[in-house]
Amino acid sequence: MPPGTVAMVLAAAVAHAAWNLASKFKRGDAVLFVGAYTCASALLCVPISLAFGAGEQQMLDWRLWAGATFSAVLHTAYSLTLQAGYDRAELGVVYPVARGTGPVLTMLFAILLLGERLSTDAMFGASLVVAGILVVTGNPLSRAGRRPVQGLIWGAATGATIAAYTLWDGYSVIELNLAPVSYYAATLLVQSLILAPSVLHRRRRARAALRADALPILIVAVFSPLAYILVLTAMLKAPVALVAPLRESSIVIGSLVACIWFREGHLARRLAGVAVVMAGIAVISL
Numbered sequence: 001m002p003p004g005t006v007a008m009v010l011a012a013a014v015a016h017a018a019w020n021l022a023s024k025f026k027r028g029d030a031v032l033f034v035g036a037y038t039c040a041s042a043l044l045c046v047p048i049s050l051a052f053g054a055g056e057q058q059m060l061d062w063r064l065w066a067g068a069t070f071s072a073v074l075h076t077a078y079s080l081t082l083q084a085g086y087d088r089a090e091l092g093v094v095y096p097v098a099r100g101t102g103p104v105l106t107m108l109f110a111i112l113l114l115g116e117r118l119s120t121d122a123m124f125g126a127s128l129v130v131a132g133i134l135v136v137t138g139n140p141l142s143r144a145g146r147r148p149v150q151g152l153i154w155g156a157a158t159g160a161t162i163a164a165y166t167l168w169d170g171y172s173v174i175e176l177n178l179a180p181v182s183y184y185a186a187t188l189l190v191q192s193l194i195l196a197p198s199v200l201h202r203r204r205r206a207r208a209a210l211r212a213d214a215l216p217i218l219i220v221a222v223f224s225p226l227a228y229i230l231v232l233t234a235m236l237k238a239p240v241a242l243v244a245p246l247r248e249s250s251i252v253i254g255s256l257v258a259c260i261w262f263r264e265g266h267l268a269r270r271l272a273g274v275a276v277v278m279a280g281i282a283v284i285s286l
Contacts, residue, residue: 001122001284005237008230009246010281015227017253022219028209033217034079035192035199036210040221042188045229049182067172068186074165075187076194081161085154097155099248100134102162106244109167116239121283128280129245133252135273163244170240173232180232184225242284252277 026033085094107126110116118126172178199206210217227250234243252274 001238001242005234006246006281006284008234009238009243010249012227012230012234013247013250014253015223015230016247016250017257019220019223019227020250021257022216022223026213026216028212029202029205030083031195031198032202032206032209033213035195036206036213037217037220037224038188038195039192040217041225042185042192044221045181045185045188045225049179049185061178063176064178064183064186065190067168067176067178068183069190071165071169071172071183071187072190072194074161074168075191078158078161078165081154082158085151085158089151089154094151094155094158097152098158098162100130101156101159102166103130103133103245103248105159105163106166107241109163110170110239110241110244113167114171114240116241118239118241122239122242125280125283126242126245128283129249129277130280132273132276132278132280133245133248135269135276166244167240169232170235170243173235174240180229180236184229184232188225246281246284249277249281 023033082094082098085098103126111118169183172183173180202209227247231243231247252270
């Protein structure tokens with residue numbers, strides 16, 4: 001993979017970690033929070049997509065809206081599955097299982113369904129990245145409480161939705177030749193429409209929620225689309241099977257911040273995992 005593409009995916013990982021850390025500080029209703037930042041992201045991305053050359057012809061292309069609609073459904077399914085898992089099991093189980101299984105499934109199905117071919121070195125590097133992520137997150141069952149099986153099931157289900165939208169979005173920008181910025185802007189618009197009924201149902205609490213979470217909403221609205229547009233652009237230059245594990249290096253950043261900032265401990269193990277991830281990134285880039 002070209003070093004420039006590696007740098008692009010790693011920049012996306014930093015942006016992804018930033019908006020996930022910001023979302024940790026939300027205080028209001030989760031649905032209103034997601035609806036607010038999705039709508040704000042759409043309002044931000046649509047003008048940018050038009051300014052960067054998404055002309056009228058592409059905006060009226062049925063392939064753009066068909067691809068974006070299916071992508072919006074998959075992204076919404078991901079959000080709902082993740083939140084359902086958090087409601088039924090511990091975050092310490094659901095999150096690492098989801099982010100660990102997601103790239104593994106993506107790599108597998110990118111090879112089987114998209115016909116991608118990876119060199120032995122590339123496969124080895126991607127495997128190192130996944131292994132390093134698992135070292136950083138640790139054994140989720142060691143802190144699983146009473147419901148480790150539910151956590152594993154919901155985490156794996158969330159990982160499956162991650163793989164699904166990653167593969168579909170990769171197909172859309174590569175095979176359907178859809179511009180990443182306009183494609184994701186359209187996806188955000190459709191997601192906003194999907195979330196609208198749930199947001200309207202909570203409209204009496206909307207003003208208070210917006211006031212309470214204004215800063216996290218703004219951070220997520222900016223960094224979430226930035227992260228994913230960088231990933232979609234990278235998919236045009238490198239196999240999806242390599243982009244998927246590299247983007248999950250955001251877990252490394254988030255875990256180190258959590259360890260130092262939130263004092264979650266296990267610094268030595270997490271640094272060892274970071275070393276493994278960096279070795280995998282070096283193998284992929286070389």
